[in-house]
Amino acid sequence: MIVESTDNKTYKYLKGFLNKKQRRNExxxxxxxxxxxxxxxxxxxxxxxxxxTKIMDLEEIKEIExxxxxxYTKIIYIKDKIFNSLTDTENSxxxxxxxxxxxxxxxxxxxKGKFILLDDLKDPGNLGGIIRSAEAFSIxxxxxxxxxxxxxxPKVIRSTMASIFRVNIYIIDKKDQLLDLKDxxxxxxxxxxxxxxxxxxxxxxxxxxxxxNEAHGVSTEIFNxxxxxxxxxxxxxxxxxxxxxxASICMYEMDKYGKNxxx
Amino acid sequence: MIVESTDNKTYKYLKGFLNKKQRRNExxxxxxxxxxxxxxxxxxxxxxxxxxTKIMDLEEIKEIExxxxxxYTKIIYIKDKIFNSLTDTENSxxxxxxxxxxxxxxxxxxxKGKFILLDDLKDPGNLGGIIRSAEAFSIxxxxxxxxxxxxxxPKVIRSTMASIFRVNIYIIDKKDQLLDLKDxxxxxxxxxxxxxxxxxxxxxxxxxxxxxNEAHGVSTEIFNxxxxxxxxxxxxxxxxxxxxxxASICMYEMDKYGKNxxx
Numbered sequence: 001m002i003v004e005s006t007d008n009k010t011y012k013y014l015k016g017f018l019n020k021k022q023r024r025n026e027x028x029x030x031x032x033x034x035x036x037x038x039x040x041x042x043x044x045x046x047x048x049x050x051x052x053t054k055i056m057d058l059e060e061i062k063e064i065e066x067x068x069x070x071x072y073t074k075i076i077y078i079k080d081k082i083f084n085s086l087t088d089t090e091n092s093x094x095x096x097x098x099x100x101x102x103x104x105x106x107x108x109x110x111x112k113g114k115f116i117l118l119d120d121l122k123d124p125g126n127l128g129g130i131i132r133s134a135e136a137f138s139i140x141x142x143x144x145x146x147x148x149x150x151x152x153x154p155k156v157i158r159s160t161m162a163s164i165f166r167v168n169i170y171i172i173d174k175k176d177q178l179l180d181l182k183d184x185x186x187x188x189x190x191x192x193x194x195x196x197x198x199x200x201x202x203x204x205x206x207x208x209x210x211x212x213n214e215a216h217g218v219s220t221e222i223f224n225x226x227x228x229x230x231x232x233x234x235x236x237x238x239x240x241x242x243x244x245x246x247a248s249i250c251m252y253e254m255d256k257y258g259k260n261x262x263x
Numbered sequence: 264m265i266v267e268s269t270d271n272k273t274y275k276y277l278k279g280f281l282n283k284k285q286r287r288n289e290x291x292x293x294x295x296x297x298x299x300x301x302x303x304x305x306x307x308x309x310x311x312x313x314x315x316t317k318i319m320d321l322e323e324i325k326e327i328e329x330x331x332x333x334x335y336t337k338i339i340y341i342k343d344k345i346f347n348s349l350t351d352t353e354n355s356x357x358x359x360x361x362x363x364x365x366x367x368x369x370x371x372x373x374x375k376g377k378f379i380l381l382d383d384l385k386d387p388g389n390l391g392g393i394i395r396s397a398e399a400f401s402i403x404x405x406x407x408x409x410x411x412x413x414x415x416x417p418k419v420i421r422s423t424m425a426s427i428f429r430v431n432i433y434i435i436d437k438k439d440q441l442l443d444l445k446d447x448x449x450x451x452x453x454x455x456x457x458x459x460x461x462x463x464x465x466x467x468x469x470x471x472x473x474x475x476n477e478a479h480g481v482s483t484e485i486f487n488x489x490x491x492x493x494x495x496x497x498x499x500x501x502x503x504x505x506x507x508x509x510a511s512i513c514m515y516e517m518d519k520y521g522k523n524x525x526x
Contacts, residue, residue, distance in 0.1 A: 125388060129505045136497035136504055159505070166500060199519060232515070233522070234399035237429060241399055242392045244424075245511040248504070252495070252512050256462060259496070 002077045003055060006085070010076055010081035014050055015086055017098065020249065027101040029152035032089055034060050036162055037097045041067045044099060049075045052083035052094030088154070103151055103169045107177060110170075111184055112206045113140030114254050119175075119222050120147040120213040121243060127151070128159025129244035130211070134167045137248075137255035141168035143208065145175060175221045180196040181208065186196075188228045189218045192239065195229035198250060202220070202253070211247045265340045269348070273339055277313055278349055280361065283413070290364040292415035295352055297323050299425055300360045304330045306428035307362060312338045315346035315357030324358070336380065349455060351417070366407075366414055366432045370440060373433075374447055375469045376403030377517050382438075382485050383410040383476040384506060391422025392412070392507035393474070397430045398442060400511075400518035404431035406471065438484045444471065450489045452481045455502070458492035461513060466520040476511045 003011050012182055016022040022030055028047065031040055033185060037049065041064065056077055068075060078086070086096055107245075114141055121127055127149050134142050153182065172178070178187065189210040191245065197200070210226065212218035232241065232249055266274050279285040286292055291310065292304055300312065304327065312331065316325055319340055327519055331338060341349070349359060350479065379402055390412050397405050407414060414432060435441070441450065452473045475481035481489075495504065495512055503509070 113271075129508060132501070133504060136495075136501045138498050163501065199523075206366055232399075233519075235401050238395070238399045238426065241396060241511070242507065244505065245396055245508060247393060248508040249512060249515050256496070260462075 002079060003082070004079045006082050008223050011078065011082065011086075014048065014076070014096075014098070018086070018088060023152060028098050029101060029157065030087075030154065031097045031099065031157055032087060032095065033093050034058075034064075034095055037095050038064050038067070039162045040097065040099075040165055042163060044102065045069055045072045046097035046099045047241055048074065048098040049073060050083070050086055050096045050098075051075060052092075053077060054080040054083070054086050055094040064095075097170045101152065102165060103171045105171060105173070107143060107172055108180055110141065114142055114203070114206070114258075115139065115185070115208045116140045116247060116251065117143045117178070117187075117208050117222070118145065118148050119210050119219050120145050120216075121211065122214055123150050123243065124153045124155035125159050126214065126242070126244040128156045130247045131156075131160040131167050131169070132163045133244070133248040133251050135163040137251040139167070139251055139254070140148050141170060143170045143172060143178075146171065146173050161185045175219070175225075178208070178222070178225060182225065186228055187222070187226045188230055189223055189226040190231060190250075191218070191223075191229040195231040197233050198230050198253050199233060201230050201253075203254045204261070207241065207254070209250055209254070211243055211250075214243050265342060266345070267342045269345050274341065274345070274349075277311065277339070277359075277361070281349070281351060286415060288424050291361050292364060292420065293350075293417065294360045294420055295350060295358065296356050296359055297321075298325075300358050301327050301330070303360065303362075303428055306425060307365065308332055308335045308427075309360035309362045310336065311361040312336060313346070313349055313359045313361075314338060314340050315343045315355075316340060317343040317346075317365070318357040327358075334454065364415065365428060366434045368434060368436070370406060370433050370435055371443055372462075373404065373444065377466070377469070377521075378402065378404045378406055378448070378471045378516065379448075379510060380406045380441070380471050380485070381408065381411050381474045382473050382482050383408050383479075384474065385477055386506065387412050387416045387418035388422050389477065389505070389507040390486045391419045393455070393510045394419075394423040394430050394432070395426045396507070396511040396514050398426040401512040402430070402514050402517070404433060406433045406435060406441075409434065409436055438482070441471070441488060445488065445490075449491055451493055452459045452486055452489040453494060454481070454486075454492040455494055458494040460496050461493050461516050462496065464493050464516075466517045467524065470517070472513055472517070474506055477506050
């Protein structure tokens, strides 16, 4: 069956997810694009996949159909003329998958590992890039403060690629929840003064490494919880790196440190 | 004198720079924002500074006026109502500085150092971020292929901050100009197969390190010119990093390598 009318009930329901409020209420987010949908289906089954008639006969769509467990995932074919109103992506490829939220809320059960804490980060591109680097450098999880940019913002999703399904992501309501982890983890913040160069830092222990807000840095609350401070050595003329770059270099060093130790 | 009319000749001239063609023809680019204009005036004198009447009495504007050499730079005050048509920035702060292009074209006289070659990079945010990291990690210069995104694209400028004035940037017409540098430099490309981990790479020599296009990687032409290949070790599940992150990690390692050697 192909949906041809904008009055169709399922069409109207899917169109509602353009609205952030409906995404929040139903805890559903969207991923677009043939390649990324095909890749992510293997990670997690979507609830719905909307496919435009303009691409329904492509070989790649047949492959996606074969990968889908149709007892869980519903595929909806939509007349090309009305498909574009389901998305705000320019030049949509013609496929959207709808997934349940994937983040966790309870950090009380994390006991060991290397984590990145994003302390009110605001730029969607930075968040997406950090998730991608976190997967590349085998980070155990990313913790987002509630004030950090929406994880399910379409720009974040586009820049994470499929990594969003392969990285443990936590969103915490209150920063003081981190206090409960202080026995098991070193909380580390980036700072310019009285800080240790990451060239020399000992990354052996369980660590929660904080990356601060793009404009204001690490918040006072997290700064006061931190037991150690590190910096990335750089030219005197410049006093900060892009947040994604700074986070990625820290993750790269943590990963390298672990690999060198295990040699 | 305050420009009050859109018929004013200078106003019309400045407004023309919204157009890429006029920017190219006159070799002029724009920087916006009080903080960044103040910082960049110390690096290089702009030709013009347009200031909106809404901010002309601020203390920071007086400081900028005092820093300006008025034999070279012309300050133009513009009625707030018509100022916004000079820019496509939403929520403009009310100040725009106009500078001559700063890139160089002749790479034949570079003889030593660490350089980054951007091989048809397309994303303005990536280019801006790489310029910022290049300053942080004291890279000797960045070489852009002609097909790389426009250096003077407003998004590039916003993300470089003032680093654009403090990093040597070259734009080359043809990739084969790099062949002339092969005697003095190792040309290094990133690659997955038959490549050396950057953990172990010897960064002692003069190096031109290539970062490829976001979608297609390093071009065949540059690949064939390369004498060495490196990779950033990462999880098997992911096969690339964001271009800015990859470039920045390479620059970080080059800088660290140099500092450790000179110890």
